[in-house]
Structure formats: structure tokens, C-alpha cells
Amino acid sequence: MDHAERPEAETVLRLAGITKRFGPLVANDAISLSLARGEVVALLGENGAGKTTLMNILFGHYTADEGQIEVFGKPLPPGDPNAALAAGIGMVHQHFTLADQMTVLENIVLGTRPLWSFNLGKAEARQKIRRLATDYGLDVDPDRMITELSVGERQRVEILKALYREARILILDEPTAVLTPMETEALFATLKKLVAAGLSVIFISHKLGEVQSVSDRVVVLRGGRLAGERRTSEATRRELAELMVGGQLPVNEIGPSTPGVTLFALKDVSTRSMGGAALRQVSIELRGGEITGLAGISGNGQAALAALIAGTLEAREGDIIVHGETARHWSPRTALDKGLGRIPEDRHATGMIGDMSVAENVISEAYRSPRFSRFGFLDWAAAASFAGDIIKAYDVKCPSPDARVRLLSGGNMQKLILGRALDGDPDIILASQPTRGLDVGAVAYVHARLIEARDRGAAVLIISEDLDEIQTLSDRIVVIHRGHLSSPSARGELSVMELGELMAGHGVAEGADHAA
Amino acid sequence: MSEAIEILFTASFWVAAIRIASPLIFATMGELICERAGVLNLGIEGIMVAGAFTGWFTVYMGGDLWTGVLVAAMTGAMFGLLHGFLTVPLGLSQHVTGIGITLLASSLTYFTYRILLPEVTSPPKIEPFQPFAVPVLSDIPVLGPALFNQTPLTYLAYFTVAAVAFVLYRTPVGVAVRAVGENPSAVEAQGISVTAVRIGAVMAGSALMAIGGAFLTMSAFNSFFFEMINGRGWIAIALVVFGSWRPGKALIGAILFAAFDAYQVRLQQITGGVIPYQIFLMMPFVLSIVALVVVARRATYPKALMIPYQKGER
Numbered sequence: 001m002d003h004a005e006r007p008e009a010e011t012v013l014r015l016a017g018i019t020k021r022f023g024p025l026v027a028n029d030a031i032s033l034s035l036a037r038g039e040v041v042a043l044l045g046e047n048g049a050g051k052t053t054l055m056n057i058l059f060g061h062y063t064a065d066e067g068q069i070e071v072f073g074k075p076l077p078p079g080d081p082n083a084a085l086a087a088g089i090g091m092v093h094q095h096f097t098l099a100d101q102m103t104v105l106e107n108i109v110l111g112t113r114p115l116w117s118f119n120l121g122k123a124e125a126r127q128k129i130r131r132l133a134t135d136y137g138l139d140v141d142p143d144r145m146i147t148e149l150s151v152g153e154r155q156r157v158e159i160l161k162a163l164y165r166e167a168r169i170l171i172l173d174e175p176t177a178v179l180t181p182m183e184t185e186a187l188f189a190t191l192k193k194l195v196a197a198g199l200s201v202i203f204i205s206h207k208l209g210e211v212q213s214v215s216d217r218v219v220v221l222r223g224g225r226l227a228g229e230r231r232t233s234e235a236t237r238r239e240l241a242e243l244m245v246g247g248q249l250p251v252n253e254i255g256p257s258t259p260g261v262t263l264f265a266l267k268d269v270s271t272r273s274m275g276g277a278a279l280r281q282v283s284i285e286l287r288g289g290e291i292t293g294l295a296g297i298s299g300n301g302q303a304a305l306a307a308l309i310a311g312t313l314e315a316r317e318g319d320i321i322v323h324g325e326t327a328r329h330w331s332p333r334t335a336l337d338k339g340l341g342r343i344p345e346d347r348h349a350t351g352m353i354g355d356m357s358v359a360e361n362v363i364s365e366a367y368r369s370p371r372f373s374r375f376g377f378l379d380w381a382a383a384a385s386f387a388g389d390i391i392k393a394y395d396v397k398c399p400s401p402d403a404r405v406r407l408l409s410g411g412n413m414q415k416l417i418l419g420r421a422l423d424g425d426p427d428i429i430l431a432s433q434p435t436r437g438l439d440v441g442a443v444a445y446v447h448a449r450l451i452e453a454r455d456r457g458a459a460v461l462i463i464s465e466d467l468d469e470i471q472t473l474s475d476r477i478v479v480i481h482r483g484h485l486s487s488p489s490a491r492g493e494l495s496v497m498e499l500g501e502l503m504a505g506h507g508v509a510e511g512a513d514h515a516a
Numbered sequence: 517m518s519e520a521i522e523i524l525f526t527a528s529f530w531v532a533a534i535r536i537a538s539p540l541i542f543a544t545m546g547e548l549i550c551e552r553a554g555v556l557n558l559g560i561e562g563i564m565v566a567g568a569f570t571g572w573f574t575v576y577m578g579g580d581l582w583t584g585v586l587v588a589a590m591t592g593a594m595f596g597l598l599h600g601f602l603t604v605p606l607g608l609s610q611h612v613t614g615i616g617i618t619l620l621a622s623s624l625t626y627f628t629y630r631i632l633l634p635e636v637t638s639p640p641k642i643e644p645f646q647p648f649a650v651p652v653l654s655d656i657p658v659l660g661p662a663l664f665n666q667t668p669l670t671y672l673a674y675f676t677v678a679a680v681a682f683v684l685y686r687t688p689v690g691v692a693v694r695a696v697g698e699n700p701s702a703v704e705a706q707g708i709s710v711t712a713v714r715i716g717a718v719m720a721g722s723a724l725m726a727i728g729g730a731f732l733t734m735s736a737f738n739s740f741f742f743e744m745i746n747g748r749g750w751i752a753i754a755l756v757v758f759g760s761w762r763p764g765k766a767l768i769g770a771i772l773f774a775a776f777d778a779y780q781v782r783l784q785q786i787t788g789g790v791i792p793y794q795i796f797l798m799m800p801f802v803l804s805i806v807a808l809v810v811v812a813r814r815a816t817y818p819k820a821l822m823i824p825y826q827k828g829e830r
Contacts, residue, residue, distance in 0.1 A: 082707040097705040099698035101816055106691050111706030115689040161706070 009036040018067035042215035046439040090162020152183035181500035250444035260288035269318030277301040277483040286459035293474025301483040311335035341426030354406035359387040390419035411442035530662030537774035542728030543752035546721040553717030554697035558614025561749030562621030567726025572733035592726025600715035607824030639739035697818035700825035776800035
């Protein structure tokens, strides 16, 4: 990808002095950026650095307060997605914009023909999609329903949507967040073919490794401002990280583990499905003083496993063994009583109640304990002081225990959940996607606390779609695929690619359910 | 007992079934379009009342029958515009708005009726649509007269089902309507206005509902009575679910329901008062609940149904 090295490369896109304010918040502060033909520019930055806002302005979802955009030398009218589409800009959103119960073809042709015509032009469209698919390695059957597709395939449909409309500039917003390592490789191969064909790509990411492997140039945003710009070949990983974070990158030291006895175990447990695969004959042992990491592509039974352990999903068969005893009855309440600390997957949906106060939220798992209630009446003073303790101990930035949780940032909300879960030193900890959507600082903080819990002897299970996270934290790694678990592997035993193979189902419960 | 079965083989039974089905077909297709675009339209019952009245009144005042149908459709579209405006750009609760539209449309209709016709004691009559036998096709035994010796509005109902199916699955605008009911942001991202598609769909659907109402005053009966819609709108909502939001299946549902209805009337006559007639009246509704339980549990509903779309929100 050395097209950009040529000095004569034509500039296809120029953003000049883009400023966007949301109330008092300046999301983009005088950002300028240019993109050449056949170039991949990585837009690097933490959550909230302004990457997505900038791209939404470019695509016409937002209107900038100041600044101009030029595409192929012509000014782009602001705030008009149609103008952006017509100018040849295609965007692949982080959250796919696909209609699930429609075919690939229908999703792609949507909006490409005058609404009032009697013909969808399916035959022609099918041919064009097939051609684009072969040219760029975007293999997907145009006549399949979106619901039947894997996440990787859905992303290919999104890219095809843009290419079908003759996009010359492709914006990919955190495209690898949902992909397996193999799918990521395939995406990068596609990007290479695209730039070879003269397209230009803006690749939004906060992962340094992939930015380095895919881009020609890196533009770093921090706090809404342009923090720096480097040629990828000339920048070191460390330099980019520091530009992104604005200082030293926090590093966690994780020592060797000293596994103790098994504190929690599942034996041949099966469940019904829950927004993804059901668990089938799953066995796992969580030992004290050890972090077990569960890797897998989302929808393979992680949700069911988390719900099972938390007590919100019943086991259809098999045993739950806690502290060596088979639990007859396992409900959220028994789980908490037996010392489970729980970090739920979705902090907004199941972790916290946004419209209730910090104090109300932190006692929501323990309100029945004598500590917070007397003769059935809540002791608000005790709740407030407990909330105050957590705010202090876990460094939560929030105005007061009475503040509504909705007003907290994601990182602070997660710290609050962490405080609630880890208070009282639970010896079994279930952490689902503990750092999803957090910035580097908060990630390091959450990791440090989980390591700390391990070191004092807790059994920790981390469920994450972020392989880096799994590999950094886990003493043992287990892979989930279609509700089956692989046998555990020790830290460092498997490479990323080998883990990827397992995540794709090669080697997990071999031959057990090929019918599925 | 054999009498009860013989009914099923009489042409007059099937003629009645199709006649009863016709307004339901219009109403069901109308509701289906709205829901496919992601908007529940509980205004259906009131919109049918309004359509029944305006269509009939147009003819009563000397208008052509087809002009009456057109006026009914436009009345429906106007209430659809109101429902669409309240639920799409303003994003109000679709349940509450829909019930409001039903109350508004029916009360307004009764009020207008009283204002326009203050003196009448017995409802004035019009000359309604007459059955028209389609040559050749209507000569098929039993099914021929049932399907092809009906009024032109019934033929329009058949055509509506085919047209709705064709538009939804074979044209760009249909793809947009379905997509907007599945994932509005998919539509927005492709440069189409979600608001325009949704309001358009609700207006078109409401126009069909009103024609369904007009069928009763202009084809089945020949005058306008209060309470003549009598829950047909609600049945149409159930039929949409029964049909899993598909025009063909919904058509089958409408005909089944109508057949039950026609059947129960005939059963009442056979049993000659041994069983209270209310039991028979109940039958189609009980059966439709049973059918819903059996069929609709696995139905895949439009994902964005009843979810207002706010631009820029995720």
C-alpha cells in the first residue's frame, strides 16, 4: 500500500477546520484532515475523542458548526447524507444498518433506484453484487437473509452496499471490533484490493496493532482535537499510544497465578438458548486465585453462561457446584448469598438503573442485608455512606451519591459496578465484557482490580469478545462455540490464530454437533 | 350433524363467506402496510367508521359509487396523516395515539351524521354496488359463484392483496417500507427519509382501512348504522399477526375468519335454539384466538414495530 508515498497522488477528500459543539462539549475542535487516492488513513483515538462525530459530519448525519469539506475538489453540502452518498462516500457503521429479515440483495439495492418504479432490477443487481464480491473477496450470497449471516458476512454486506453505490471513499468505523482474527485478516485483504483499485479508506480504530498493519498514515485524535499525524511506517507503537492517551500508557503487571481449590464448577450443564446459542453439556471449573478467560464470537452461548452463573437462567440438566457442594436451587439471590460478584455485560440494560441514584444502585444487590435495612425499612444514611465509600475507593467521578446514574460516563458507571461487585471480597467473580467501550485508562483500572481480586484468592471468570483482553488477563483460556466449551489452555499456550480457529469451531467438541 | 357438514358444500355459504371477508381483507392489508413500516395503527376501527360514513354519504348526496370509494379512501388517508404525524416525527406512543384516533374518528363521524341528517329516524338508503358475475369463471361449481359472483369492491379486495404483495416484495418502495419497519437506520443510511416512508405507508394503509369500512355501507348493506364496524378493525389487527405480516397468509386468515362467521350463522338455524345463539356468535372469535396461539407464536414481527425513530440516536 505505497500509493500514498507518491507525491503526485491526488487528494480525494479534504476536511478543513471542522468544529462541532454539543452544548458546552466541543466534540471536534478545528480538525483538518486530507485523504489521497489509494490511501488508507487510520483515525486513531479513544472513546470520546471525536472520531465518530467527525465521520458523522462527513457523512452528513451531523452538521458542523464551522469548517468545510471538499470531496474530489468540490465542496460537500453539509448535513445531507444523500450528497455524501452521491459524492462517492460510503460508510460502514460500527452498528450495522441492515434490515434483518430481508435479503442481502434487498438491503443493497435499497435506495439505489427511484422509489416509484415497478422493477427492483434483481437480476442486474445480483450480477453486479457477484462481480464486486469476486473482485474484492467479499463472498456472500445475495439471496440469503441477513438473519442467517455471521457478523463477518454482515460486514461484507455493508461494504458491498457502499461499493454497489460506486463509493470511492470508504469509511469503516471500528470494523474489527466484532470480528474473529480470521475475519479481520480477510477484511484487511479486502481493503488491500480496494486501495489497489484506487479507492481510499478511512479506518477508525483504537487498536494500535491493526492500525499499524493496515494503514499508510495515522491521524490521532484526543479530546476532540488533532493530537498528531504520522506516517505509519515512521511511527512506533509506543509513540502512537502516547499521542492517543496523552501521556504514559498505563501497564498492568500480572504475576504468575497460584491456583487454589475449585470454588465454582459446572458439570454437564445444558440450558435453553438466550439471545444466542444454548449451553450444551458444559463443564468448567473456576479455581481460587486464577483468572479463567472465556473467548468466543458473540452469540455462541456467552449470554447463557453468564445468566446461568448469575442465576437468571435455569440449568435444564447438570449440576452447579459451589464450594464443593451441589447447589439444589440456584437463583440470583442464592448466587449473591454464596458470594458471587457480578459485572453484567450491558451496564445500561442490566448493570445499573439509569434513573435511580448512585446510592440506590449500589445497594440494589444488598438492600436486604441488615447493613442497609432495619425492620424492613431502608437505612438511607447507611446507603449513602456506602456509596460514598465506593466513590472514594474506586475513584468514581460523580457529584454525589444522590446523582442519577444516567449522568455518569461509561467508565465511571463501570467503576461503580466494579465497586458494588467487589465490595465484601466475593470469592467468585463473573465479569462479562468488563471493559467494553471504556477508554485505555479505565480499562487498565478495571484490569488492575480484577487482578487484585485474583491475587487475594478469588476465582474470576472473564467473558470477553476482546481477544487482547482475554490473552492479557487469563491464566487459563476456554473457548466457547455454539454452546460447547473447549478444554482449557494455559496462558501463552495458543497463538491468536489458534484461538481464532477454536472460536470458529475447529476443535471445540469435535463432531459433536455438525448438524447445528 | 350431516346438515352441519352439508353447509360447507353450498355455494351460498361460500358467497357469504367471501362477502364477509371483503371488508376484512381491505382492513387487514391496510394494517399490514402500516405495521410493515413499523407503525401500529389502532386507529383502524375509527378509520373504518369514518370511511363507511363518508363513502356512503357521498353517494347519498348524489355522487357516483366509485367517487364514494375515493372519498372514503381520502378520509382514511387524512386520519392516517394525523396518526403518522403524531407517531413518526413526534414519536408519540403508537398505542395511545391509535386509540385516540379511533375515538376521534368514530365520534366525529357520529357527530357529523347527526349534524348532516338531523331529521331522519330510519337510516336513509342508497343504491349499492351490485354483484357482477365474471363470465366463465363464475360457472365453476361452488367456488365459481363464491369468488366470481361478487360486487366490484370484492374484486378490488382481491386486487389489493396482489398489489400489496407485489409492491412490498417487488418494487423499490416496498423494499423501503419493509426496511423501515425492520431497521430505520438502514433506510436513513441509504439516503431515504424514514419519516416520509413511514407517513406514506400509514396514509396508504389507512386509506385501505377506510375502503374496508365503505364496503359495508356501499356493498354489503345500503345505509349507514352506528356501531356497524363492530370490532372488524380489531379483528384485522389479529389477522395481521395471524398472517405473520404476509399478505397471502393474511388473506387466508381473513377468509377463514369470515367462513367461521358465515358458518356460525347457519349453525344457529340448524340447532334451532337449543344452544344459545351467543355461543355461536362467539365461535369465530374463540377460533381466532386459538389460531393465534397456534400460528403466531413463531411469527417474526417487524423488528422496529412500535419503536419511534429519532435521527442520530442509536
